[in-house]
Amino acid sequence: MYFGVGPKEHKKDLYGFDREYSELCEAISSQNRLIIVKGLRRTGKTSLLNAVYANLPPGKLFIDAREISGKGSSEVYSHIISRLSAYMQSRNILRNIAGAISSVELGVKVSVQRQTPLLSAMLSEIDTQAGRAKKTFCIFIDEAQMLKQSGFDAFLAFAYDRFKNTKTVLAGSEIGLLDEFAGESSRSPLYGRVKKTIATRKFERMESLDFLRRGFSQAGKKPAEAQIEAAVDGLDGTAGWLSMYGFYALSESHASALAKTRQEGTKIVREEINAFMEQRRVAERQYLTILSALATEPLAWGKIRNYLEIRLGKAVPDSRLFAYLSALESYGLIEKRDGRYFVSDPLIKEAVSGPGR
Numbered sequence: 001m002y003f004g005v006g007p008k009e010h011k012k013d014l015y016g017f018d019r020e021y022s023e024l025c026e027a028i029s030s031q032n033r034l035i036i037v038k039g040l041r042r043t044g045k046t047s048l049l050n051a052v053y054a055n056l057p058p059g060k061l062f063i064d065a066r067e068i069s070g071k072g073s074s075e076v077y078s079h080i081i082s083r084l085s086a087y088m089q090s091r092n093i094l095r096n097i098a099g100a101i102s103s104v105e106l107g108v109k110v111s112v113q114r115q116t117p118l119l120s121a122m123l124s125e126i127d128t129q130a131g132r133a134k135k136t137f138c139i140f141i142d143e144a145q146m147l148k149q150s151g152f153d154a155f156l157a158f159a160y161d162r163f164k165n166t167k168t169v170l171a172g173s174e175i176g177l178l179d180e181f182a183g184e185s186s187r188s189p190l191y192g193r194v195k196k197t198i199a200t201r202k203f204e205r206m207e208s209l210d211f212l213r214r215g216f217s218q219a220g221k222k223p224a225e226a227q228i229e230a231a232v233d234g235l236d237g238t239a240g241w242l243s244m245y246g247f248y249a250l251s252e253s254h255a256s257a258l259a260k261t262r263q264e265g266t267k268i269v270r271e272e273i274n275a276f277m278e279q280r281r282v283a284e285r286q287y288l289t290i291l292s293a294l295a296t297e298p299l300a301w302g303k304i305r306n307y308l309e310i311r312l313g314k315a316v317p318d319s320r321l322f323a324y325l326s327a328l329e330s331y332g333l334i335e336k337r338d339g340r341y342f343v344s345d346p347l348i349k350e351a352v353s354g355p356g357r
């Protein structure tokens, strides 16, 4: 079924993702050791990961970085060590390194200094076993950018260089932060490693209409075409908003489903914007001014600067404006095409201009 509120688990429930699905499968089965899945919020990254992961043969581990209680290195390493330890026990691999690492040491009680060598020894054993069996070991990390603070990217760079039968698939919605984590920036430990990037995307208008029609048809319903058009007008091509609308519309009226989706979607987006601003209180006014201008119309660099200067009553250096726009783009709050910046998601527009702002 296409409609629902959680990430999908199986390929059959994913609309229009044949290319992305095959790309990810191919990337995993070829020589790539580092694969990045990125895309704007609610465009199906987790669903794509889930669907591909479900079909992979054993020799895999899925980590959702949001599950890790703290963001410090100790919490991150212990979480991953305990997940790997469970994996090794289930595959009966643990006994091979029991001499080197007593099982008492496994899990949360290991001191920070010993975590890196321990993790490395565990992965080395898994990698060797995979190599012997002419197979690969695949680690999926969703919301990977959240591990940046812990320095886990440095460990992944080490693993990339060292373990040739181990592959890592990283996904996340804060695109710029994910890029930084995954080594697009020269300051990042993973910089310079060959990687394959797969992007999830918003549906084109025709696809959005088709998605809704098919989703309703799966549930034995055929709403009026005008309602489907109105839903796409109000929500655009983000799969997450469309599938939420479809889910509500199966049990309530079109108007109420659309209103509820817009309301819930706007709330999610507003929370994201608030989290973004929390880190940037000193420039909050600048960011909000840019966002609300771009929510009204696409603007080129010079126009944004003029607008900002008029609203703030002072000059804005190019370097500052560049930093503002890069940060907004990194978080997927604005997009850039043909030299102009814009907000395309109607729910971001609502969140920055509607009540509550």
Ligand SMILES: Nc1ncnc2c1ncn2[C@@H]1O[C@H](COP(=O)(O)OP(=O)(O)OP(=O)(O)O)[C@@H](O)[C@H]1O
Pocket (backbone or CB within 6 Å): 002, 004, 005, 006, 007, 008, 013, 014, 015, 016, 017, 039, 040, 041, 042, 043, 044, 045, 046, 047, 048, 173, 200, 239, 240, 241, 243, 244
């Ligand atoms: N291609 C698709 N077909 C059907 N439903 C989809 C598709 N892509 C996403 N969805 C639905 O949209 C919602 C968001 O999907 P998902 O959580 O996978 O996206 P995401 O990109 O990981 O989101 P986030 O940015 O919040 O992490 C889910 O309810 C999911 O079922």
Ligand SMILES: [Mg+2]
Pocket (backbone or CB within 6 Å): 045, 046, 047, 142
């Ligand atoms: Mg996700």
